[in-house]
Each structure stands twice: as C-alpha cells, then as structure tokens.
Amino acid sequence: MPTARRRYRDKRAPSLALRRRFPLISGVSVLSIHRYPSRVLTQHAAEITQINARAAKLLNDMVDTMYASNGIGLAAPQIGSLLRAIVIDTDSESRGKQLIKIINPEILESSGSVVWEEGCLSVVNYTADVTRARHVLMRGWTIEHKEVQIEASDLLAVCIQHEIDHLDGRLFIDRISALKRSLYRKRLNKQVRQDEDDAPAKRPGAL
Ligand code: CO
Numbered sequence: 001m002p003t004a005r006r007r008y009r010d011k012r013a014p015s016l017a018l019r020r021r022f023p024l025i026s027g028v029s030v031l032s033i034h035r036y037p038s039r040v041l042t043q044h045a046a047e048i049t050q051i052n053a054r055a056a057k058l059l060n061d062m063v064d065t066m067y068a069s070n071g072i073g074l075a076a077p078q079i080g081s082l083l084r085a086i087v088i089d090t091d092s093e094s095r096g097k098q099l100i101k102i103i104n105p106e107i108l109e110s111s112g113s114v115v116w117e118e119g120c121l122s123v124v125n126y127t128a129d130v131t132r133a134r135h136v137l138m139r140g141w142t143i144e145h146k147e148v149q150i151e152a153s154d155l156l157a158v159c160i161q162h163e164i165d166h167l168d169g170r171l172f173i174d175r176i177s178a179l180k181r182s183l184y185r186k187r188l189n190k191q192v193r194q195d196e197d198d199a200p201a202k203r204p205g206a207l
Contacts, residue, residue, distance in 0.1 A: 035124055045166075059101040086167070088156070102148070116158045133157060
C-alpha cells in the first residue's frame, strides 16, 4: 500500500492516484508538486518577460495540477518552474467560475489584519494560523496581455499573499513561530525515518 509518507520521498514521480483520476482526458497535464523541504521552494522566481504560448501552457498545467490536488491556489515554483505565475480558485465546489491566472503579480496596497488557518500543497499534513493583511490590491497580467488590478479581502486576499510568498521563496511555515516550525520539522523527519525503516531495501547502499 503506497502511503502518503512514501509518496513524500518520491518527490518527482507523479502520484499514481492523480494519474488514475485522469486516465483518458487529453490535454491535461497534472504535474508533481514539490514539497518542503525541496530547495526550489526557497528560491526567488523570475519575472515572465514574454507572455507567449509557453506561459499559457505553464498556467494551464498549474490549473490542472491545482484542481487534481483539490487545491485553491498554486504558484509556479511548486511545480518546479521559477517564474512569477500564480493560479487561484477559491471556489472548490464549482470550479472555474472564480479562477484567476496571473502573471507577475504584485501587491500595490494592503490593509487590515486577519488570522487564517493556512495549509499548502507543498507542506504535507500540516496547517497553522497565519496573520496577514485582510485586504489587498493586486496588479498583474493575464495571458491575454491585459493588465488587471484585483481588490481582494479575507480568503482571496490570504491566497494572493500566500501565492506571492511562494514566488519569493517563502512558505507559510516561515510566517509561524520558530517553535511551531521546529515541531513541524521534527514530525516530518520522524515520518521520513519511519519510511526508511519500512522499506530498507530501497535505501541506497542497503544490503
Ligand atoms: Co502554498
């Protein structure tokens, strides 16, 4: 039985469950999601200088991957692309209606404060309360080369800030206390060690 823990070790392999979910749909690219502590999640993503077919494919792959993982937001570094692109769809009941795909997003204004329990597709089995601005004004570009400004509050504002953090190499666990973060790290290390004990033959160099 493949467990969630074992999938964690096999970071680059597409999850079997996801491939099973989309066996025959063509044009769907569900990519594997990099998970903490993958280095790509700590790096600064570069601006997209040309809005072209490659950028469109990146955004579409991100949407497919987000939906297949039941996520409400995804940033390009999470699928290994160090470019400034984010996708968000906070309506998990009725997919597509609230979908936004933004290139080179930036926050122009922010105000207020809100505490939200956040999770992340790159941080497995963990959520924590994070304090962020309650309202933001975001600017970015669409794949149609249109400059857009989006005013957001509460969940959408939290998502926008969470995804832009990814573009700056920051995870929500970088915004919690050092104590909570170290407890999470310890738990994660324990999971990885347990996996190794479960499958000694797979360890490199094991006899
Ligand atoms: Co995230």
